[in-house]
Amino acid sequence: MASTIRSFIAIELPQEHCRALQRVVRQLARDWPQYRWGSTDQLHLTVNFLGDVRDDRIPQVCEQVRDVAARHTDFELSFSTLGAFPKTSRPRILWAGIEQGQSEMSQIHYQIAEALQDLCREQDRKRFSPHVTLGRIRRNQRWPDEMISLLEQAEPLQVPPLCVSHLTVFASHLETTGPVYTVMDQAQLG
Numbered sequence: 001m002a003s004t005i006r007s008f009i010a011i012e013l014p015q016e017h018c019r020a021l022q023r024v025v026r027q028l029a030r031d032w033p034q035y036r037w038g039s040t041d042q043l044h045l046t047v048n049f050l051g052d053v054r055d056d057r058i059p060q061v062c063e064q065v066r067d068v069a070a071r072h073t074d075f076e077l078s079f080s081t082l083g084a085f086p087k088t089s090r091p092r093i094l095w096a097g098i099e100q101g102q103s104e105m106s107q108i109h110y111q112i113a114e115a116l117q118d119l120c121r122e123q124d125r126k127r128f129s130p131h132v133t134l135g136r137i138r139r140n141q142r143w144p145d146e147m148i149s150l151l152e153q154a155e156p157l158q159v160p161p162l163c164v165s166h167l168t169v170f171a172s173h174l175e176t177t178g179p180v181y182t183v184m185d186q187a188q189l190g
Contacts, residue, residue: 004054083131
């Protein structure tokens with residue numbers, strides 16, 4: 001039986017953007033240390049989560065991603081406010097939302113999903129909503145009412161715009177300390 005690699009396609013964030021989001025996470029973690037906050041050195045925008053992909057299919061996956069990326073030009077992406085899944089009044093995942101660049105990301109997402117439908121059966125089929133995950137609630141805990149108020153009155157995030165020029169195919173290895181991401185390929189836009 002072929003081994004598998006837990007895989008996803010993402011937009012990497014430059015250090016400048018990671019530092020800006022790190023300031024947001026630091027403040028949240030200071031106010032709510034009981035929640036699980038993401039490692040800010042691994043922040044990214046997931047374009048497609050592929051799940052466990054047979055390792056012998058990874059070269060084909062990378063080729064398909066490069067083909068889709070080549071059909072798109074560089075685009076600008078800007079951040080909006082904090083938000084939550086499944087909804088602000090009942091948050092489980094806290095994220096930084098995207099304002100400008102949603103349309104481009106959605107087109108790329110759906111084209112990759114279609115191109116990989118036969119290679120990656122575990123692709124996430126949920127409605128695509130571009131975001132950077134900042135934190136998650138631990139099991140059997142609730143976000144405090146103050147967090148819900150913060151989300152409902154969220155100010156725009158102070159993160160500079162980003163020029164997206166490529167997509168990255170990552171392997172995700174789940175460790176006891178959290179996931180470790182390894183770059184498998186990069187696909188240039190245009």
